[in-house]
Amino acid sequence: MVKIGVMGLTGCSGCQCEILNCEDAIYKLLGKVEFSYFPLAQDSNSFEEFDVLFVEGSVTTDLDEEKVRKGREISKILVAIGSCACYGGVQSQRNDEVTIEEMLKEVYGTTELSVKVSKPKAVSEIVKVDYELPGCPLDKRQFVYTVAFLLNGVRPFFPKTPVCHECKLSETECLTLKGIPCQGPITFAGCGAPCTISGVGCQGCRGDCDFPNYEEMVSILKKNGLSEGDAFRFIKVFRGKQAQDGISKLISRGALNEKGA
Amino acid sequence: MKKELNINHLTRVEGHGAVNIVFENERLKEIKLKFTEGPRFFEYITRERLYTEIPKIVSRICGICYVSHRLASISAIEDAFGAKVTPEIELLRKLLVVGEYLESHALHLYFLALPDYMGYPSTLAMAKDYPNVVKRGFLLKDVGNKIMKLIGGKTIHGENILPGGFKSVPSKEQLQKVQDDLYKVIPEIKATISLFDSFEYPKFNEKYPLSLCIDGDSFTLMGDNLALSDGTLFTKKEYELFVEEKTSTYSTAKYSTVKGKPFLIGPLSRINYHLDNLRSETKEVVSLLETSFPSDNSLHANVARAVEMLELALEGIEITQMLINSYPFKGEVEVKPKAGTGYGVKEAPRGTLYHKYTFDESGRCVSANIITPTAQLQAIIEKDLGDLVELSLDADDAELRKRAEMLIRAYDP
Structure with a gap:
């Protein structure tokens, strides 16, 4: 069985929901792949090793960074899904306009939150990313194609036409x-x-x-x-x-x- | 003696959460529900943006209830600019909400909650033993998704939901197809109600101090007025006066109270309040249930969700008929920006949410305030967990952990 993980960092879970929306394809995939980590959808999750790890969300907190570094270490292939993971997403749109302290003060009234927060970053700013499936949310057909390509030893390729x-x-x-x-x-x-x-x-x-x-x-x-x-x-x-x-x-x-x- | 029980990663909930329970001398000392979700600063990233950008940005607060965030922001924008939409646009928005609820409630009931009651780690793991049940979950989700895709343009984060209405509207044939789909799922929804009614729901929590939902003469998910279970009514403009938000020292979700108390929002609050306002067909189904409403058992939120699906599917059938009858209609009215503040409230699947924006004369956002269901649920979930621990002193750690997870999941935070 090919081991697949689906991990969420800072985001809206929309991409993970879009994966659950791949209804028929998921059924067919279940014979060939095993979702060994998908906390949104299941209880028993093992974060040990993956053939393919899909990562949703931007890297915004120290926990995000820790998770994505560990995830990279234990995965053969890492795929960033959605525009938060690929580019930083909506939460990063003012990164060039304001400081993180300013944002924290304005929204929370303090710079001290229960987690350590930094400017939202794309996953590729922290670890090596093998493939990117952007979109808000990602396109579910591209998710299915990517899994199918990788199962058959083909590099996923989507031309960057406008x-x-x-x-x-x-x-x-x-x-x-x-x-x-x-x-x-x-x-x-x-x-x-x-x-x-x-x-x-x-x-x-x-x-x-x-x-x-x-x-x-x-x-x-x-x-x-x-x-x-x-x-x-x-x-x-x-x-x-x-x-x-x-x-x-x-x-x-x-x-x-x-x-x- | 001090003892701690920790649930580090809550599974089958959207987002990231953990629970920390501290006992001292066999008595409960402290409970903390920690959301470790990274902040995304929506109140700040909307600033200086044109009003046309706002619904798109705040849609991204939640991938499951994006329709609610979009509609709450649109309602606030139209309120600020004094724009009035046509009855057909309002009907289309309501139909969109029917789609949202079918999808969100089916996702929650079948994929997040059901495994607890059937004794499986996940719904996908149930597929072999109960293919029909799993298929029903997928079917209900699919019908909801189709409605959102048809009206919103995409199943998730559809961009056709805009201040003033819609750039394009479904054809008569497409509306007829939606109606046919809704007729087809009514028996499936009734089966869902029976299924969730058949489970045992031990009571883990005490009575709710207060509950809140949108007020109206009929079961409604949008409106301008709110009702508290103690009889207090207030308007959307007064929301911040009643719902007080504080930054938490241990959770990235804010902590809200009403009159200093934790309060219930969401399906159970809505069904309890609107019990007499439901359609007669829904009332009849409710009258035959084992579960009795109004209810103070948090786990009954699951049954309330299934009941809401029926009520909304029936509403959807009526809406599609009204829209077909008034075909052709215009999907959009002109919206002209002006300086001012607007308010929007909406019942999202998991509870009431509030959006407020102030705009300058060119329609750029000067300030925003958004109160999400998760922030409002933090206090009541913690209170429930406290009750749970007090009522479960006989249970071992594994059992306690399981009960706590079931309770939290019932809120779909």
Whole structure:
């Protein structure tokens, strides 16, 4: 039996729930794999060794860090699932704007919590990550494919084309052309573009596609009614460090003004 | 003599929790329920963000009850801007909540709670011996998920749920399909009620000091007024005056009390309060149960959840019919930002939640306050655990641990 673990750090458990939503596939997988660690779903959990460990959530507390380091040590393959584990997620969107002390004071009235807290980080900032399945939540088909690929000794690979590609395939009318703020041009496809199909602009929850053109993206968002500062903040929601680095590069190059306009 | 009992990792609950029970001279000295979940600063990361970003961000507070957080924030935003949506939009939102509850309650009952009562470590482990029961759990979850996907755009964190309504709405045929699905699951829900009613629920806790839920003439999960079990009524604007939040020294969840007392929220509080407001078909089913409501037994929350599923599936059937009858309708009204403060309350599957936002004239968030069910449940769960220990002095450690876990799980914290 192939030993699989599903571990949650700081997050909303949405990705773990999405795994439980893979109903039929889970049934079929149960013959070939064993969930030896999945505390959300079961009592008897062994944290000894894994063929594949899926990690959800950002590294925010000292406990998170301890768990993920131990998890890495005892796993052959470690897969970060969801945008918190891959990029830091929504909780990291102001990492470049404020200090952790400021956030703690404002929300809890004290910097002393029962756990030691630091700025939310992606798992890859702490340990080596073999594969990333981003998204908020992760795409459940990609979870099943990843398990199936690994069972057959194939490296999971999902091309980092932009969401625009999916809209072409599903013949969805371009929202950017309709004046709706949409991050499709700079966002990693693979979700099937459910948001644009509903008429809502892509919110960028899966992070960057290959070669994202932030400069052009910001200028299109400005044309579609956002101020430069709002455009930055819109792009930053899920991408964590990825966007913070991308935007600060543009600012230092002088291609864009300062944030907060 | 001092003795400690620790449950370090609570399993089959969402999030990370631990319990620490201290005895001194064979008497209970102290109980601490510790949530070690890392903080995520939602009240701070929403700042300076446009109102259009808020529902998306706060959706991520909870992957199971995201619909509730989204709708509470939307209701607060519309309150701040004085926006009014159409009756059809309200119906669609209610239908979305039907989907949320079917999914969340099925997940809790079948996947988190059931193994305790059937004597298995997990539901997946039950699949061989009880394939039909497990399949029923998956089916109910699936119907709920389909409704959320259809209206929200995605099963989890659907982005089509927005201030002002929805960018797109389901077709008549799709609504008909939802109605057919709901008709089909009614017998499955009734079987769920019988199943959970058939278990033994030893009483581990004393009477609740207080309970809280949204008030209304009918069984309702959204509204502007709240009711306490002592007869006090208050408005959503007064929420912070009644529900006092403190930062805990040992848990990352805050600690809330009402009038200085721990209070109950969630399915049991709602069913106890709205018992006479249920649809006649639900009332009839309830009247035939072994479990009698109103109840002061925390474990009966499981039966209350199953009863809520029936009430909501019946409501869903009515809603789909009303929407089909008023087809075609507009899914969206215009929302114009203005400076001000707005409030939103909503019954999430596990209990009442509260969102408050202040916006500047361009609709950017200046400040936010969010009170989650988990924070409000901390005090009552600790009180229950205290009662449990006092009533279980004959039990050994393993038994005590098992009872404590069952009790905590019944709250679905």
